[in-house]
Amino acid sequence: xxxxxxxxxLIGQEFTDSPSPFMRWLKPIxxxxxxxxxxxxxxxxxEWLNPIGNLHGGVTAAIIDDVLGATMxxxxxxxxxTTINNVIDYFSIGKEGEDIIAETHITKLGKQxxxxxCEIWNAxxxxxxxxxxxxxxxxxxxx
Numbered sequence: 001x002x003x004x005x006x007x008x009x010l011i012g013q014e015f016t017d018s019p020s021p022f023m024r025w026l027k028p029i030x031x032x033x034x035x036x037x038x039x040x041x042x043x044x045x046x047e048w049l050n051p052i053g054n055l056h057g058g059v060t061a062a063i064i065d066d067v068l069g070a071t072m073x074x075x076x077x078x079x080x081x082t083t084i085n086n087v088i089d090y091f092s093i094g095k096e097g098e099d100i101i102a103e104t105h106i107t108k109l110g111k112q113x114x115x116x117x118c119e120i121w122n123a124x125x126x127x128x129x130x131x132x133x134x135x136x137x138x139x140x141x142x143x
Contacts, residue, residue, distance in 0.1 A: 007033035007073070008033045013029065014027055015030055020069065022062070023066050023067075027042070033074060036071060036106040036116075037071070037074070038074060038102075039104075040067050040101070041101050042099070042101075043099050044094050044095065044097060044098045045096065048096075054093040057088075061086060061088050063102055063120065064102065064118040064130065065132075065134065067102045068104055068134050071106065071116060072114070079138050079141065079142055080141040080142065081114060083136050084113075084134075084136065084137050085135050086134045087133045088131070088132040089130065090130045091128045091129060091131070092130075094120075094122070094129050098122065099122075102119070102120050103121065104116060107133070113136065113138070114135070115133065115136075116133070116134055117131065118132045118134075119131045
């Protein structure tokens, strides 16, 4: 199965058939998909908020981790990558009902390790909400 072609076929649609139950709960809309580069749109829901009504940092981190995982599927490799670390910087807030864009790219593609970045922006990409960098390890697990 060509995973990248499948992602591309979903542009403008919710990614309802993701292999990740967590991603299905997040309900991303595929904005663009290229090898090693994805853009997903999310709408901030009430259950994603912290006690003062802003996008919870843990949800932000989870979005970053999950969309970077989907980015690995865009490589069309038969193996599975697992996250070995996440470093996240928070720059701005998000509010309930706001659309946000998670944009990923691969910084370094090695034989065993990948370094990748995800930036979360407001809908028109004028305000950076958070930026996460992750290292991922190529496992022997196939899917």
